Every structure is written in C-alpha cells, then in structure tokens.
Amino acid sequence: MIPMKNSDTLWIQKNFLDSPDATLIVQDTQVVIVNNAAQQLINGLNIDVNYLIQLVQTDMAENQSATNNCFNCVVKETMHHNSVPIDVMDKNQLQKLTFTLDYYLIDSENDVYSVVIRNNATVDRLKKMEDNHDIVRKINRTQENERKRISEDLHDSVAQSVYSSIMTLNRMKTGDEEKDKMIAQVQEQLRGTLSDIKSLAVDVRPAVLDNFGLIPAIHALIKRMQPSTDIELDFIDRSGDTSELSGDIQTTLYRIVQEAMTNAIKHSKASSIVIMLVSHKNKISLEVIDDGVGFKMYTQKSYNGSSLGMINMNERVKSLNGYFLVDSKINEGTTISAEFPYEGTKVE
Incomplete structure (x- = not known):
C-alpha cells in the first residue's frame, strides 16, 4: 500500500x-x-x-x-x-x-x-458553452462598437446639421414680425429636435463611459434620468478603483443599471431605486433595488419586450463568467443582481 x-x-x-x-x-x-x-x-x-x-x-x-x-x-x-x-x-x-x-x-x-x-459528452457540452460565450462576447462588442459609431454620428453630424439650420434661420430674419415669428417657431422645434438627438446619442452609447469609466457614467445616467421621474434615484458606490475592470464588464454593468432603472421607472411604481456597486475580496457585485409592485417570476420574460431584457442580460453576464439573478415579489419590489470575478480594491 x-x-x-x-x-x-x-x-x-x-x-x-x-x-x-x-x-x-x-x-x-x-x-x-x-x-x-x-x-x-x-x-x-x-x-x-x-x-x-x-x-x-x-x-x-x-x-x-x-x-x-x-x-x-x-x-x-x-x-x-x-x-x-x-x-x-x-x-x-x-x-x-x-x-x-x-x-x-x-x-x-x-x-x-x-x-x-x-x-x-460533458467535455463537449462545456466546449460548446465556451464557444457560445465567445460568440455572445463578440456579438456584444460588435453591437457596442456600432452603438459608439452611431452615437458619434448623431452628435457630430446630425446634431451639428440641426444646429447649423437653427443658425441659418436666425440670419433669415428680415424684421417682418409675422415671418420672423414663424422662423422663431421653426427654430424652437429644431432646438427640441436637437435636444432629443443629443439625448438619443447618450442613450445609444455615452461618451463618458468611454472617456471616464463606469462610475462617472452611472452618475451621469442618474443625473440625466432623475428630472424625468419622481422616484428617488440613489447610487451607493463601494467599488474602489474599477479602472482594471475590462471594458466588456464595465459596459455590461452599465447596461444592466440602464435597463433596470428604465424598467423600474416605467413599470415598478416605486418610490426609490437604489444602485449598489461593491468590491469584495475577489469579485465585484452590482444590485439595483426598487421598492415597487414587483412581478411574478418566470412568467414575464422581459420587462418591456425591448432593449436587453432579462434573458439577454443573463446571457451577457454569463458570457463574461459572471452571475446574474432577478428576484421579485409582488408588492415587495425587485432586486437585480450581477457579480463578476475581479481582483480589485476592496472597500471596507
């Protein structure tokens, strides 16, 4: 022996x-x-x-x-x-x-x-799962790159063209009160269109996420969404230094916050939404918590049938070796959680 x-x-x-x-x-x-x-x-x-x-x-x-x-x-x-x-x-x-x-x-x-x-058979299944995760990662990167391109085009081309039209109309004023009033009305409509274009460009792909990272992007998202709702939006940041997080993970965390907040504002009838981002010893965790009406789990596949939806969020997180969970109870609110392995700076 x-x-x-x-x-x-x-x-x-x-x-x-x-x-x-x-x-x-x-x-x-x-x-x-x-x-x-x-x-x-x-x-x-x-x-x-x-x-x-x-x-x-x-x-x-x-x-x-x-x-x-x-x-x-x-x-x-x-x-x-x-x-x-x-x-x-x-x-x-x-x-x-x-x-x-x-x-x-x-x-x-x-x-x-x-x-x-x-x-x-198990090895083959694991290989197929990894191949599928690789495909999902590539698709998401392609989508985000395309979003970035569209956002830049909206901001640099379309928005500039609308702004140029506003300035051109300003030079067309002749002193005729009736005509100048019509020009002013058109300018006002164009200013509204310009504001919508800029807002759309940020929603498609916020430049702050690319230029300054996840935390400033979440702060900017809350600042942009707060005026449109009476729900109190709060961000508790205990993430430490997230600069070492991969671009894929930062983008996914941002998209989860964006999707969860948008859905909660539209459907939850909540009084508050809390975003918590916390760095632990070997992972980073995100929770988006609302105190709204909740919904029945496993019967509602997505909140609104568009954007990421819960299924797409789950696939996106899993493709990055993360963990995703939606927990909702009627009249007790909803919590959306995501975790990623990450050797970052732990905040005590």
Whole structure:
C-alpha cells in the first residue's frame, strides 16, 4: 500500500474524496482509493474497475514497447499524462456513452498512478458553452462598437446639421414680425429636435463611459434620468478603483443599471431605486433595488419586450463568467443582481 502521513490523509479527505472529477488511485494493479464521484459513476453504470485498469496498463505497455512490457519499467518510463478512450453501455438509458481515461504518474518507485474518468459528452457540452460565450462576447462588442459609431454620428453630424439650420434661420430674419415669428417657431422645434438627438446619442452609447469609466457614467445616467421621474434615484458606490475592470464588464454593468432603472421607472411604481456597486475580496457585485409592485417570476420574460431584457442580460453576464439573478415579489419590489470575478480594491 501507499505509505501516507496524517497530513496526506487529511488532504485526501478534504480535497480528493469530494473532487468533482471521477478519480481512482492505483498501485500496481490494485485500486487503493476511489473518490465519491468515481464511486457513483462506477456504481451507476456498473463499470468493471479491473477492466479500466487493464486498459490503462495495456496503453502504458504500448506506449513503451521497447521495455518488453515490463510493467514496473513501463510505469517508471511512461508519460506523466496519457489518455485511453472507452465506450460504456448505459443499460438504464439504453445508450452508449463515451469516456476518456486520463492517467497520470504519481510515484514511479511505488508504481502509483491516478486514473480520471472523463465523460466526453460533458467535455463537449462545456466546449460548446465556451464557444457560445465567445460568440455572445463578440456579438456584444460588435453591437457596442456600432452603438459608439452611431452615437458619434448623431452628435457630430446630425446634431451639428440641426444646429447649423437653427443658425441659418436666425440670419433669415428680415424684421417682418409675422415671418420672423414663424422662423422663431421653426427654430424652437429644431432646438427640441436637437435636444432629443443629443439625448438619443447618450442613450445609444455615452461618451463618458468611454472617456471616464463606469462610475462617472452611472452618475451621469442618474443625473440625466432623475428630472424625468419622481422616484428617488440613489447610487451607493463601494467599488474602489474599477479602472482594471475590462471594458466588456464595465459596459455590461452599465447596461444592466440602464435597463433596470428604465424598467423600474416605467413599470415598478416605486418610490426609490437604489444602485449598489461593491468590491469584495475577489469579485465585484452590482444590485439595483426598487421598492415597487414587483412581478411574478418566470412568467414575464422581459420587462418591456425591448432593449436587453432579462434573458439577454443573463446571457451577457454569463458570457463574461459572471452571475446574474432577478428576484421579485409582488408588492415587495425587485432586486437585480450581477457579480463578476475581479481582483480589485476592496472597500471596507
């Protein structure tokens, strides 16, 4: 058997036995330790452990044929890691499952190695999830770049053209009271249009987010939205230095605040909305809390059927390895939460 110290036994109990990877520790031809995940897999599929070990030994011997199949020599000379494919019949589901046996040399002197049983279907699903997350990230970056371009065009081209028209009309005044009154009315309409264009440009993509970062952008958003509602808007910032946050995460946090506030103002009938941004030891968390009427969860897929919506917010957060939650109760308000792993400055 493998000689073990008390510290080794403690490590096995705390780390190995509860590991999510189905793992066996083998000495020579005998299985000496089986963790919980492996035991459940073996029992559930009625897998012959001796067959698994035989497959691994055969693969070791084939990889080291020059050793004349001396097993001890093979273990000593084998690669630290290799893989063996295996098909297992799931008799309950009546389907064939494909696994990979990854074996790792641990102790060549005592002929000890580990065997990790990996479900290829699970690995494939994880790969597809990562590919999907990558696609979502690329789509969101493309959308935000396009938003930025449209915002700049609205501000630099369309808004300037409208402003130029206002100035041109001003030079067209002749002193004729009736005509000058009509010109003044048109100018007033154009000023309203100019204000709408500037507001739209900021909503599409605020320049302050690109130029100054997340915190000033949230402050500017609240300042812009407060005059249009009687709801009290409050921002509690305990985020510390967020300059190291990626542009994707900063944009996503801003969009969540924008979406949540817009929906709460339109539908919640709340008296207050509180935005909390807090930096913890290894993450940054955002909460947007309103004390409004709430809604029934899982029956309303989005607040207003436009913009990000809850589903799109969730996908956007997950694509950045974040966590997203909507919690709402009738007459108790709604809380929208998001968290991202982040080694930033913790604020006590």
